[in-house]
Amino acid sequence: xxxxxxxxxxxxxxxxxxxxxxxxxxxxxxACAECETNGEEPMIHxxxxxxxxxxxxxxxxxxxxxxxxCANVCPADAIAKDSNGVVHSANTSLxxxxxxxxxxxPFGVPKKMEAAELMMKCNxxxxxxxxxxxxxxxxxxxxxxxxxxxxxxxxKKRPHSTPVNTFKFGNQTVNTKVYVMxxxxxxxxxxx
Amino acid sequence: MPGKGLSAYxxxxxxxxxxxxxxxxICFNPIVSLPNNNxxxxxxxxxxxxxxxxxxxxxxxxxxxxxxxxALHEEEEGTGTTAEGRVVKINPVVTPPGDARTDASIxxxxxxxxxxxxxxxxxxxxxxxxxxxxxxxxGTADYFGITYEKIVKNxxxxxxxxxxxxxGTPRLWEDRKFATAxxxxxxxxxxxxxxxxxxDKDYPVVLTTGRVVSQYLSGTQxxxxxxxxxxxxxxxxxxxxxxxxxxxxxxxxxxxxxTRRGEAEFPAQVVTTIRKDTVFIxxxxxxxxxxxxxxxGTLDPISKMPExxxxxxxxxxxxxxxxxxxxxxxxxxx
Ligand code: SF4
Ligand code: SF4
Numbered sequence: 001x002x003x004x005x006x007x008x009x010x011x012x013x014x015x016x017x018x019x020x021x022x023x024x025x026x027x028x029x030x031a032c033a034e035c036e037t038n039g040e041e042p043m044i045h046x047x048x049x050x051x052x053x054x055x056x057x058x059x060x061x062x063x064x065x066x067x068x069x070c071a072n073v074c075p076a077d078a079i080a081k082d083s084n085g086v087v088h089s090a091n092t093s094l095x096x097x098x099x100x101x102x103x104x105x106p107f108g109v110p111k112k113m114e115a116a117e118l119m120m121k122c123n124x125x126x127x128x129x130x131x132x133x134x135x136x137x138x139x140x141x142x143x144x145x146x147x148x149x150x151x152x153x154x155x156k157k158r159p160h161s162t163p164v165n166t167f168k169f170g171n172q173t174v175n176t177k178v179y180v181m182x183x184x185x186x187x188x189x190x191x192x
Numbered sequence: 193m194p195g196k197g198l199s200a201y202x203x204x205x206x207x208x209x210x211x212x213x214x215x216x217x218i219c220f221n222p223i224v225s226l227p228n229n230n231x232x233x234x235x236x237x238x239x240x241x242x243x244x245x246x247x248x249x250x251x252x253x254x255x256x257x258x259x260x261x262x263a264l265h266e267e268e269e270g271t272g273t274t275a276e277g278r279v280v281k282i283n284p285v286v287t288p289p290g291d292a293r294t295d296a297s298i299x300x301x302x303x304x305x306x307x308x309x310x311x312x313x314x315x316x317x318x319x320x321x322x323x324x325x326x327x328x329x330x331g332t333a334d335y336f337g338i339t340y341e342k343i344v345k346n347x348x349x350x351x352x353x354x355x356x357x358x359x360g361t362p363r364l365w366e367d368r369k370f371a372t373a374x375x376x377x378x379x380x381x382x383x384x385x386x387x388x389x390x391x392d393k394d395y396p397v398v399l400t401t402g403r404v405v406s407q408y409l410s411g412t413q414x415x416x417x418x419x420x421x422x423x424x425x426x427x428x429x430x431x432x433x434x435x436x437x438x439x440x441x442x443x444x445x446x447x448x449x450x451t452r453r454g455e456a457e458f459p460a461q462v463v464t465t466i467r468k469d470t471v472f473i474x475x476x477x478x479x480x481x482x483x484x485x486x487x488x489g490t491l492d493p494i495s496k497m498p499e500x501x502x503x504x505x506x507x508x509x510x511x512x513x514x515x516x517x518x519x520x521x522x523x524x525x526x
Binding site for chain 2: 042051052
């Protein structure tokens with residue numbers, strides 16, 4: 001299933017999500033929805049953490065898992081991970097709209113677009129990142145919650161944070177291509 | 193420069209008193225944006241003649257005798273001045289659809305038809321800007337040295353810019369000369385003035401109004417855009433759990449909010465992110481959902497800004513749960 005790596009995909013550029021910096025402006029959703037390849041629907045989702053007690057919002061992109069649950073549960077083999085580590089949105093000619101991926105993803109990323117009878121999710125702006133550009137959301141985020149660039153740069157900018165890409169959901173470990181910024185010394189994020 | 197006119201709310205009060213009988217407005221939606229809008233509606237009904245220019249038919253334009261279709265920012269040529277004082281060039285990327293026209297061309301044609309064409313001899317937007325340059329010469333925000341050519345060449349020029357060879361002033365007061373009698377910077381302590389309507393036993397709760405992130409001003413543009421409506425389709429009454437408990441109000445229960453100027457019903461949103469003595473309602477909606485039916489028309493004596501942020505209200509729980517938020521009703525205005 002893995003194809004030849006796209007030459008212009010710059011592996012030095014990585015995605016770091018610093019959720020506590022999100023101010024809920026939804027500029028990322030608007031920028032994502034500008035794109036015609038998504039049918040003008042945003043593939044990034046901004047939510048309140050707990051509106052009853054806080055105005056804090058958080059942002060969710062596809063984490064591009066090393067062993068993607070979404071692809072593993074897909075009965076139609078519609079979801080593919082390429083050799084750059086990008087997990088693509090469902091192949092529209094294969095997806096049967098069963099929503100298995102919607103249920104399986106531990107980060108709640110894929111959404112079933114009822115009107116299209118298709119699953120759609122973030123593909124790391126493959127049309128942009130494969131030619132060395134940043135994903136749209138990371139070009140508009142005003143607060144630095146979404147950062148796409150070299151690791152040294154983010155470490156210089158955020159000396160008190162460290163990028164983490166290991167998540168523990170109970171006994172299940174998920175490693176991802178996308179990082180979240182956590183307090184220094186953290187090595188994994190546990191979800192109980 | 194022409195002298196000071198009336199501020200927006202004072203203008204509506206003068207209409208209400210019968211002192212102003214005709215109105216020509218551009219992008220003005222006072223029936224949503226001004227406080228005490230039951231008075232605003234009465235005033236609009238008293239107007240003998242009202243012409244509204246706007247790029248979308250706004251809620252106030254329903255009271256107009258004539259509505260003229262104006263243009264959006266993207267359809268006009270001109271300049272804008274940013275909050276940092278940088279004058280930037282605006283170029284049209286599309287032309288206004290149908291019979292819509294740029295606001296300036298509407299004003300110029302009206303002037304000609306009313307026999308005052310000689311005072312509006314402008315051929316292009318730059319002619320209007322050049323008049324502003326002359327009019328502002330020697331003032332605090334001096335545009336005299338700013339030309340279209342200079343703006344384009346420098347990606348914007350900061351005022352004050354008193355002469356053609358002046359580069360503009362990106363940072364004010366770097367020369368430490370202040371426009372005061374002694375040339376020094378002054379701190380101006382603002383004496384505390386209590387709100388004009390304190391709470392009392394009849395109206396015991398503080399009402400404050402404001403905005404939500406997905407809507408803009410009176411919603412003329414943003415209540416028409418599905419993606420901006422979805423995150424917050426209708427105004428909610430933010431209330432602290434302890435105040436809600438005092439009245440037995442549950443989350444999403446419809447609450448009647450009453451002030452000395454009006455009343456309206458809103459679903460409750462019970463949150464700990466608000467003070468216990470205060471409720472909040474965003475103001476972007478029209479008609480029965482308008483928070484400005486409740487607000488007070490007292491103005492700050494200097495800035496003339498209305499007291500949108502504080503008045504006294506009464507909460508009356510209805511015991512009825514609100515249906516789920518419905519985006520389709522967002523643009524409903526009456
Ligand atoms: S985050 Fe969810 S959608 Fe993205 S690769 Fe992992 S399992 Fe699939
Ligand atoms: S653009 Fe950035 S700050 Fe704004 S909602 Fe998205 S992640 Fe949050």
